[in-house]
Amino acid sequence: MLSFDVEEYFQVEAAAEAGVGHEQWKSFPKRLAPCVDRILQLLADHRASATFFVLGWVARHERILIRQIAEAGHEIASHGMSHRMIIHLTPAEFRRELLDSRRLLEDISGQSVIGYRAPTFSITHQTAWALDVLAESGFLYDSSIFPIHHDRYGVPDAPTCVHRAVGPAGGTILEIPPLTMRMMRINWPVGGGGYLRLLPVRVIGRASRAAKHYRRSSMLYLHPWELDPDQPILPMHRVARWRHRLGLGRTEGKLRWLLMRFDFSDVRQCINALTSTAQQRHVYGQRIEAFDGSCPQGALPPTAEYSQQEPYGSLGP
């Protein structure tokens, strides 16, 4: 599986931490469209499809671009509206972001939006209530739980395979974690972002093959701005800037290398590839009884329960 988080280079969390707020976004030059054009061309050249998790702000400002992605046959999914991490949202605010972004994206793309990825993979134990909100809002799958240790996100003990994630209130949703590699009894992130830019691409290839063998999730993720080494330098902390700009000039070549060697598809296609219409009906009926992405055919994906470590009150109105 292949995915792109569709946002501008100035909307990343490291920029927000350095004081680049929503009100300043309009003052930065937009650079998204040419990057997305190149990605669409690469995918077309290799007959691959991908899931595009689109930020609501971007959808509002780039309607034609989002329509082009959908018309090229790719899946449109939600990346929320504001790119605020879930820890900074109340359950009611999160629900509003989900519903607003879905309405906007469905209106633009003509597709039904069934998937979601949180900004900065910000569903953790602490924000596990978000799984309940996603399930009750009718989303079919989520791709926000990174089964690793990280300073900003991560649930290190989460399954690395596609699984049924259960929130503290019992809401269930199909969870599609990014690709990881297991070494020295630790899950290592290799599936995208700075890791993909840092590591030799052959390591990503090896991890992708191992994922198939060990039934780990094979989800890769990139951002269009990672194909843009000439983007303006943002006011960030030195380490954050290094992380943000690391290997930008090599991303496109790595993506091309992977596209030449692996077959990629979007999440919706994987669900549609279920072996029988009965299984598909179960999935679309929110019962999520089978998924062909990483489970033996016809078998149930494993289940993992997530609980928040801090009280979060009611789920809101």
Ligand SMILES: [Zn+2]
């Ligand atoms: Zn993002």
